[in-house]
Amino acid sequence: MQILKVGNMCAKTGEKVSGYVQVKGTDIELAVTIICGEKEGKTVFISGGVHNAEYVGIETAIEIANEILPSQLTGNLIILHLMNRTGFEHRTMSMVYEDGKNLNREFPGNAQGTTADRICHTVVTEFQKNADYYIDLHCGDGYEELTPYVYCVGVAVPEVVKAAKGMAEVINVPYLVQSPCGSGGSYNYAGSCGIPSILIERGCMGRWSKEEVELGKKDVRNVLRYLKVLQGEVSKRTYHPVDVGNVICKNAEHTGCWYPTKKAGANFRKGEILGYIKDYFGNVLETCTAEMDGILLYQVASLCIIKGDSMVAYGENPNHKEGAKGTDG
Template sequence: MKKEFIICELSAKVGEKKQGFINILNTETKMPVTIINGANEGSTVLITAGVHGGEYPCIKAAIELAKEIDPKKVSGQIIIVHPVNTQGFVGRNAAVVPEDNKNILRVFPGDKNGTISEKIAYVISNELQEKADFYLDIHGGDIHEDLLPHIYYPGLADKSIIEASINMAKSFNVPYYVKSNTTNGTYTSAAIRKNIPSLLIERGGCGLCKEEDVKEYKRDILNVLSVLNVLDCEIKENEFSPREIKEAVYLEALNDGCWTCFVKAGQEIKEGEKLGEVTDYFGNIIDTYYAKFDAVVLYNTVAYSVTKDSSLIAYGRIN
């Protein structure tokens, strides 16, 4: 049991909850954070929401959970950031921090002497992840994306960390969990560099903040906190038994242009099926995309406008 739980400028005694802002190194950027120091001994769980400022359901769910969780029912500690990317949230920006146009999700473990995105990643890595036993980075389809609820787990960490991450994933009410081989993401960096079982969860999208998505997110997080014996609450039975995806394709635009998508998130597709096409501004087809194998669509861009190297579709082979 920690008599006093300290995160940067915030501190909470046993059985206390504290809310406030923490500073990002020598900048004017601040992140809203809630720390809960439980009444009993237990693990520490870190939850970050809003790494991408336009992914609204996860942010609202985090804000509500931070307000509603009773420290007296907590064993251990809970850290909730809501949101991480305040600049992107205020500016309604998709994916990036507007000051440096970088995606925080792609710059971990960060750099204390880098740009603002790299400094945010550095603080999360060295001030927040450093104190965590488990980590949940909660996301959703961005302003321009629709998606099927699913989870990513780290595929390149130690075997025990991968297994613990998969066990957490099975507590969520989603149909698929997907192996990730990235090394510079929020959750993969935590798993690989700090041996923390970690997940990235996706739910919601299209710039909407649907109450049903917020409700499902809260239900999922309460479930996993209960499974980890961090929160005393009833475990809700899941509708899905998640299936594993070990191979996924992430299509990116080869050129700027106008995007038409022929498939939807959650749709099962066949090898060779036409997924979409990009035209120039005169309606001439410049790129056409086909499925490499039978799979399920995890997410797709719904925007008509796309730029070179921007995301179009992700699909995964079902094991």
């Protein structure tokens, strides 16, 4: 009989167990479901709420945890419903409430660090250590607009990169981005440790809908079926994600008011203006100009924009190859 242990929780073959895992060195308890299949196989780690206002991913994790049964699995699921719980309960958007850090910039964390560092360390040492594969569920934060797309790890050994891309290719979104980062983000770090990992972006602006959650659940089930962990065949989908190649992420050089000129998902040509930052009198402080032909993946959609924070991210247009290197969002 198999026994799968995460923190103080454990599940045996054929069991589903839900409860809380404590973040080491804190009083924070994270909601977790372990589903141990009736047949042995690979273990998939699924997380929601790395960014706590990304509600589509959180609700998708909650519903997937409730709906999948041990009898349907050849293998196991470890589902972390909400990684940044205190941020969620204080509505801090991307940041951990106690220290103002962005979890997806702090992996692998530190057992002796601040709260965010300790959350990351706990995820690595209690969750990722059990995983053969990883699905990280995101969406646009409370101030972000995006078009649905999927990241897969790119900084890892070739077999891990190949396996992650295979997972990403069954997601029902238009675009795929292979990340050039090997640390900072949860899925990035997992990939660098040998775990094929993807990050799904669906939904935005601090909202969620049943329709988006249903699409998110179909994405997760398709990956699990592709991995032969969940019974059934990969279902039909509208999109087969296109690799957008290089990605440019532009951060704001000024604090002020942001006036985008495009919508997420828009195509544009090199040299087109993507938006302006103006001061509180309407004077232009900064103009954001496209450095290549591209697809707008996400952008700030609030009037407020903050120096040093994200402004836009766009990928290379697959139909107009003009090289330009960038970093993961």
